[in-house]
Amino acid sequence: MLTPENLQKVEALFKRYPTKKAVMLSALWIAQEQEGWISEEMMRYIGDLLEVPYATVLGVVTFYTMYNDKKIGKYHIEVCTNVSCMLRGSGKILDTVEKHCGVKLGETSDDGKFTVSEVECMGACGGAPMLAIGEEYYENLTPEKTEQLLSRLK
Amino acid sequence: MEKYILPDIPDYHKLEVYEQHGGYQALRKVLQMKPDEVIEEVKKSSLRGRGGACFPTGLKWSFMPKGNDRPKYLCVNGDESEPGTFKDRMIFEFNPHQMIEGILIGCYAMGITTAYLYIRGEYRKWIKMVDAALADAYAKGYVGENILGSGFSTNIYTHSGAGAYICGEESALMNSIEGDRGYPRVKPPFPAAKGVFGMPTTINNVETMTNVPLIINKGAEWYSKIGVAKHPGPILVGISGHVNKPGVYEVPTGVPLLTLINDPQYGGGVPNGKKIKAVIPGGSSTMVLRGENLEGVCMDADSLKAAGSSVGTAGLIVMDEDTDMIKVIKRISHFYHHESCGQCTPCREGTGWMEKMLTRFEKGEAREEDIEILLDVANNIEGNTICALGDAAAWPVQSFIKRFREEFENKVERKETAAA
16 A cells, blocks of 8 residues: 555646556656555556556566565665676675675665666666666775775764 | 767756857757648758667658647667666667757657657666656646647657566567566567557667757758768767776767777777777677778778677677677677577577577587588577567677687597597
């Protein structure tokens, strides 16, 4: 369920489109910001809200990589390993992240603090290598800078 | 050269600063013109799309049906997910109002009352910046109902993606706006006949729209004299990989790649004085070029075509002499495998097989015949899919084999070595 405030946010978007379904991606973003992930219950709720079947919502959630259909850690560390980052040492950044967080790619630490993911090009090639935590980009990284950044996360 | 897309003016992203430098004057001018005159002016400028296909913008606009018997839409493509491309993000951050003004001019020219600005989900922070700029433009009466008292109304809405490269493909982008999975559509029907919500639609890239106010303010003739005649104007070049100064640089079209890589005001040369082994000139989909063949090759559509590649998104990726080309092409193939939407068998299966085979090359376990098999897989994807992602996955593999075949041969398992 969305909070009344978030429900209002979704409803305010209806006027932007000729169909309710078109609010799908935005509604899922609002849901994910509220809960940190998107549960089956939430997908059914959004389906009802947008007047589309649950299967349609599930299809969208599983298509787009940024929607989490499982709970993730408090900090989602997304390391770009695509060409421009790879050429400038993203491998060492990923090693540093995995070591610090004590997990491998795609895993969440036991204490629920970190989830580490590989991401495709984030559009920050001029600041390669980079990683993102939430909506923040951290660019021109070195293993030392990465270590400092991660140790600041409480 | 003076800069027109990313000018060196502090706080240019703020509405009042943009206005102080002539911002929204092009919109005022356009509102006094007939829509067809605007399209003619853009046609005369020879502006070509900056999203990768270099399609003439004015011609694209002229495909839209006239009249207002049904809604028409403009979708502005800010999905920017092509590896090596990071230019539109600069516009969102440093010059959003010029983009908004360009969108408004396009809407007026084509009689469109709703524009969706599709921005990739990873750019959440930049979506907020654009939303803030839009709110200011609405408050000043540049966007919304009865713009500047002209009787013309149009709304611009940002629409966030959620992590899918394929949504940069125009028909997938429209499905994504409709709230669906980002599956490309079969063409025809083309968007101008049946686009988003089944209505006539035009899709233009963010950088393309940011060029439009210049054409109106300074005239098509002025614009068409910047850079090379057949592909004129300022262009944002993203330089990444093995250069001393990676970043986005605004240049006129037609600047030599070697200047972009080596000149201190651009890439600043390859670190440690190393030689250039290869460049990918326009984002990962474009064909790789050998470093020794770059003499005379320039950043514009015709020059790069003649060199056996394309301008793409002008995302120039530089690789020095120590680069393992197999590792690079394997990473590129991993990307296309991950991003294939799965609709068409040649792409869904082929991208997976290419990645698997390249993994074998990377490990030095490939067989002699694997080079031809890999090429065969790539050739069977190209041209056999609904959208261009299939081609985009095939071209890098084909060109890496064509231009760096020795690196593949070096990775073939040597039976005699293995036996010894």
